[in-house]
Amino acid sequence: MIKFSHIAKVYDNITPLKDVNGIIDDGEIVSIIGPSGTGKSTLLRMINGLVKPTSGDIYIDNIVVNDKNINIITKKVGMVFQSYNLFNHLNVIENLMIAQIEILKRDKQLAYEKSMKLLKEVGLESKENAEISELSGGEQQRIAFARTLAMDPEVLLLDEPTSALDPNSVDMMKALIVKIAKSGKTIVIVTHSMSLARDISDKIFFMDDGIIYEEGTPEEIFMRPKKPKTRSFINTQRTIEFKIDKSFDYNSAISQLIEFCKKRNIDMRRINKVMLVFEEVKLILFEKYEEPEIILKITFKNDETKLAVHYKGKQFDIRKTDNNISLKLIEGLSTKIEYTYDEDEEYQNEAMVEMRN
């Protein structure tokens, strides 16, 4: 159990944290969300002592986090950094082994086997001997995960685990986090990704005004926020994401979209156009692929609407479709359609549709 008791952090000219109180139970996945500059990362870093509070205490299983208990705390708590921070002078397997050997004094052979098992789990066993500089961001993130897990922490701190990742890696990361959570670890995530927070958390801390302004289940925070600042924050999120496959429920997605737009005062004419394009794109892709796997992100900015469509399968530009009617409709509603293909990505195809308002 992690307990925050009257945490404050005061810098010379700003006070990001005023009085944070809260409890995270064992085995919970907690996402900390909120506007920029509200001390989310600072709070996360306090859990393993990387940042010291100006006043107040953090307890992990009733052990106070301070310099004296640093060894116990860092053993209990693992952290995966936003910029991964893998050790540049070591290769992948050494990165996973070094702390096991140096800190836990594990036998080299055991450390090696544990590392290989974890590499397999994150799907990167083939990169055993790779240098860090040879890896993509997503791969580095997963190695950093494995390196932290190798230390068998009870608590896992994730700082923006998806901010630097492409959509494919985001999905994989979500799956990984859920899998780790099943093993009973407590996970604390700081994120700007509402979909990540919504999809995997047991509990959400919404931070603002230097406190945990509102806490609740994802459903409570995202669908029925009680307090005004939470509500306005949730409503400023301008992107909604859908995962589409064969079992996709189109109607429920549409009602989600409509509710999303209503809260943001997006006018009905714009929504109708979006729904039309959404449907035509889905139609084209469902005709093309037998087992379609699609991620569709819709972003509403002030004067433009964008649809980003990522899909698995062999190279296929939606503009080359045989379905001329659908294509004509999309073209009629959009100002620009772009297509890219990258076979290294999990979702190899990407189509971007920019729409007229």
Place this chain on the structure above:
Amino acid sequence: MNRVKNITNKNTMNKHLNIKKIKKLVFIFVLLFSALVMFSCIPSNDKKREIHSIFELNDENITIGVGTGSNSLMLAEKELSKAKILIFTDESLGYNAVKIGQIDAYVFDRIPLQKVIKAGFEGVKILDDNLTTTTRVAIGLSKNPRINNIKELINQKLKELRDEGIIDEMYNRWVIEENEEMPDIKSADNPTMELIVGTTGTIPPFTFYKGDTLTGFDIELVERIAAKLNAKITYKVYDFDSIVMALVTNDIDIASGNLNVTEERAESIDYSDVIYENYVTALVRDYDEEKFDTISFFKDLHNSFSKTFIRENRYELFISGILCTLRITFFSILFGTILGFILFLICYNTGNNVNSVIKIIFWLLRRVPIVVMLMVFYYIIFSKMSIDSQVVATFVFIIIFSAEVAELLINTINNIDKGQFEAAYALGFGKEKTFFKILLPQTFPIMYPTFKNMIVELVRSTAVVGYIAVQDLTKVGDVVRSRTYDAFFPLIAVAIIYIILAEFLIMIIERLRNIKGLGKESKYLKGVKRND
């Protein structure tokens, strides 16, 4: 298989390239070298002006050279006041300056100048007349001597020697007959005192090196005095600039070696009774003798080589100089690196207070010239302790090098991404472990090129230790030059030896680096059974 073949190909290609590169470099070097030789040997004829009398030198259009702080300087300023005066720290450079026409005359005591001509130094001649004032030569003494009654003792023994006719006999032998054989003088078996003698070793026939031993009129004189005093002699060799200062700081008890009595010096040091008087004349260019052709040039080169290295076993002197330079450099690198590391660890482990103290030290070290720092340490800080000058020099360079190493470490570590510290912390690495296991292995490859440059720089900068009486390579070059009157060859030889020394040190460092196995398979995987 293919891959192996490729690698071998690449290797031979690299080797090939290297040889080609080296050949090219050597070629360029030889070309520059010969150009330099040619250029330096051609006397400039632009202002041909034959000089017959020393008083012709008292003219606005004349430039004369004199030794620094010598009586010739005082006399020249007085009697040749119209001429432009250039001051030389090294006589042989002055003689060469006359030869190639940089100056019109070099004003100095007649006897050493006669030695120059006798030694076969060509293209110059000595004027027939002298300045009206003579210079008086004596032994220099401290005003606050370590040995209380030293002045009385020296004067008494000088008088005894003069009364016995020995001083006149010596003068005749060394100066008139130019016999360079040093007679056997029994040194004290059970010395009752120690006499520390400072000399220059660069003014034949008074004080000079024969092979690697000091000899000359003044050397014989002090040894005779020491024998009479039942004293043991320790020599320290300085250039003219420093010898007076060494007396003032009681670094030496007496200074001997054609030391002129001047009013200016008399303000800071004391003198014994006058030993002999010298006439001051000038060395000028001899236009009759000028000739230059390639054949004689190569003959000269061969001659210079044998003069510089072979005659009187001078190579031994060079070897001792090289060893001295290497010793100072080696210990400075070794202990400087260790000390620098410790300094860095102190900075790394403590707060800003200590940091700023060390920063102030660095700041000072970077602003005071090395020569000045050497002299401060030798003549001021360590002057009361009788520490060998080579040890002082090494000490100073250890400090300088350690500061550079510490600074390099600080800068390199500061440039390492903060994330590396954070990740190490989060995994449970303490401060020390973070440093040794995470940061240091990352700094080595970054630091290495700079470290190599620092070593080359260090070898070069040790060349100034001659200022505190250390006989390093540069100083040995000076000593040999003063015997051969050949400025060019010893200088080039010394330059080449420095290049070789620097390359040699770099080679050793490269070797060490390969032994350490940086960048090879890490220790974490050693002995691990891997399931490929």
